[in-house]
Structure formats: C-alpha cells, structure tokens
Amino acid sequence: MNTHRTSVKTHRTSRAGRALRTPGGLSVRLDVRALIVVALLLVAALAASVLLIGTGDAEIPAVDVLKTLAGNGTPFQDFIVNELRLPRVLVGLLVGASLGLGGALFQSVSRNPLGSPDVLGLSQGSTAGALVVIVLMSGSATQVTIGALVGGLVTGLAIYLLAWKQGVHGYRLVLVGIGVSAVVTAVNGYLLTKADLVDAARAVVWMTGSLDGRDWSQVRPLLALCAVLVPLVLANARGLRMLEMGDDVSYALGVRVERVRLLLMVAAVLLTAAATAAAGPVSFVALTAPQLARRLTRSPGPNLVPSLCMGATLLVTADWAAQRAFGADQLPVGVVTGVLGGVYLLWLFVTERRAGRI
Numbered sequence: 001m002n003t004h005r006t007s008v009k010t011h012r013t014s015r016a017g018r019a020l021r022t023p024g025g026l027s028v029r030l031d032v033r034a035l036i037v038v039a040l041l042l043v044a045a046l047a048a049s050v051l052l053i054g055t056g057d058a059e060i061p062a063v064d065v066l067k068t069l070a071g072n073g074t075p076f077q078d079f080i081v082n083e084l085r086l087p088r089v090l091v092g093l094l095v096g097a098s099l100g101l102g103g104a105l106f107q108s109v110s111r112n113p114l115g116s117p118d119v120l121g122l123s124q125g126s127t128a129g130a131l132v133v134i135v136l137m138s139g140s141a142t143q144v145t146i147g148a149l150v151g152g153l154v155t156g157l158a159i160y161l162l163a164w165k166q167g168v169h170g171y172r173l174v175l176v177g178i179g180v181s182a183v184v185t186a187v188n189g190y191l192l193t194k195a196d197l198v199d200a201a202r203a204v205v206w207m208t209g210s211l212d213g214r215d216w217s218q219v220r221p222l223l224a225l226c227a228v229l230v231p232l233v234l235a236n237a238r239g240l241r242m243l244e245m246g247d248d249v250s251y252a253l254g255v256r257v258e259r260v261r262l263l264l265m266v267a268a269v270l271l272t273a274a275a276t277a278a279a280g281p282v283s284f285v286a287l288t289a290p291q292l293a294r295r296l297t298r299s300p301g302p303n304l305v306p307s308l309c310m311g312a313t314l315l316v317t318a319d320w321a322a323q324r325a326f327g328a329d330q331l332p333v334g335v336v337t338g339v340l341g342g343v344y345l346l347w348l349f350v351t352e353r354r355a356g357r358i
Helices: 002-016 032-053 062-069 075-110 122-137 141-163 170-194 197-208 216-235 237-243 247-252 257-279 285-297 304-324 333-354
Strands: 018-021 027-030
Touching: 032 062, 032 075, 032 285, 032 304, 062 075, 075 170, 075 216, 075 237, 075 257, 075 285, 075 304, 122 141, 122 170, 122 197, 122 257, 141 170, 141 257, 170 197, 216 237, 216 257, 216 304, 237 257, 285 304, 285 333, 304 333
Parallel strands: none
Antiparallel strands: 018 027
C-alpha cells in the first residue's frame, strides 16, 4: 500500500512539475511540460522565421539565410536579408508575441475565453484612431501609428470605466467590450464613407493587417515597449494567477486586486495597441494563441510565456503561408489569421454553449 501511495504521489508530482529549492530557501515549481512546449514553440518560430526570410521574388535557401545572418553572406544576400526581410520578420514576431500575451492577460482578467482584444473592441479602437488620422488629416505613416496607439488606449479606458461597478468582472467586461466594439465599428464605417478614393484605399489596406513594407522604424519602438512590459507582466504573474480564483480568494491571499488588475489591463491595452499600430488589426491571434497554448501545456493559470511564444509562432507561420500557399497571389497576413481565427471562434462558441457557459 505504501508503495502504491508513493507511486501515485510521484505521478502527480511529475504531472504538476518539479520543485526546485534556491540557495535562499525559496521553492520554485517548474512545469516540465510547459517548458517543453515553450522550447518547441521557440524552435518552430525560429524555423518559420528563417523560411519567411528566404521567401520572396529572390528565393534564398535556409542555409544561405543562416550564413547571411551570421555575417557570411554575399552583399546581395546581406541587403535582401538584413535590410529588407529581417525587419519584417522581427515585426511579425514582436506583433504576434504582443497579441498573444495581451490576449492571455485579457482572458485571465475576465476569466472568459472570449475576453480577447478582437472581441472587446480594442483592435477596432486602434483602427478608429488610424482612420481619423488617414481620413481627416491625411497623415503620414508615423502619424497613423500614433493615431492607432491613441485610439487603442482611449477605447481601453472607455471599456474599463463602463465596466466598472465595484470592480471589473468577467462577463460584464466582455459584454461592455462587445457593445463598444459595435459602436466603434459603426464609426469606422462612417469614416470610410467620408474618405476620398485614395484615402479610402489606403485605409482599407491598413485595416486588413499586413507586414508588407515594415522596416527598422517599426521594430525599435515595439521592441522597446516589449522590453518594458513583458518583464512587468511576468513579475505580476502570481497575482494574476490568484485573480483567476476570484476576488475574495485573492484578497484573502494578500493580493491588491484592483491595483494588479488595472496594471495588467493597462499593459494588455498597450501591447495590443502597439501591435495594431505596427501591423494593422491582425485578427484573432490574441484570441487563439492563449487557448492553443493552454491546450498544449495542459496547465491551469494564465500561461503567459507559452501564449507569447504561440502568438509569435502563429503570426510568422501565417505570414509564410500567405506568401506561399496561394501562388503568385500574396495575401496580407490578416486575411489568413482572420479565416483561421473565425473558424476557431465558431468552434469556441459551440464548445462554450454545450458546456452551458453562454
């Protein structure tokens, strides 16, 4: 009997992870399966990035791409890889990671798998900010980026204030977000009707979501923002895990609930708005990445790092598919993620309905 209990205990420990003790006496639990998933996602993202860099009118084999990145390529390859294609891929990785992490934060805060920036209207808010600059001001690319960032922040603030009632809670946040999304979508349609032909065409291209023409000017600010926000979010991961168990339990465990919730929501809004400003409203990555990461890790909690890696992998893979799967007709990456994400959303609605949650 003792042997059986020991084996069961060992099995449960291996399923949950391994506990490591630091020199200071602290115990840290490592989820082995989650670590393996993160490692595999990173490998997949890097492999897809190398393939994407080599894809285009001038095809470059993966081996030559790696040699060029290491500084051993020809001048022609160096120009194609480092000046033209590497910034595009880096923007794709950063945008996907930002959307994956932002989606995981919103879903954890709302305790709802539908609590993503696409459903809550943040992407539409960023689109509205960009459209105002394009249609009413005929602004430059930099001004459009600033407009998208401001639009996302204003929309996030509006959703938070409208959903506030002695705190911000799950389905109220989602319902308010859906309402705000409908209003902002109508505003976007009105702005398009007021635009002239050139500005309307420019706006529609931006609204599709694309990585075409991205350069180092988009990489640097997005990288700086991620360098600040990602460590901040990970530092508050424990509080976020407590929030998923409910406000009362979180208060009992010493978590400053509203402070942590507001901090993480601001971080999620900034990540989403910055990603939208850099690449346009790329649909459904923020919705699907956290859910897929959770299913792969089979781990409770927000799964922040796996969601970040999953978002980066999804976006660069979708961009590679958009360039290769349709022959000479290269599609914007937002079209591919929209189709795949729409199918996933329908499946999620059916699953939630069968479970009696909606």
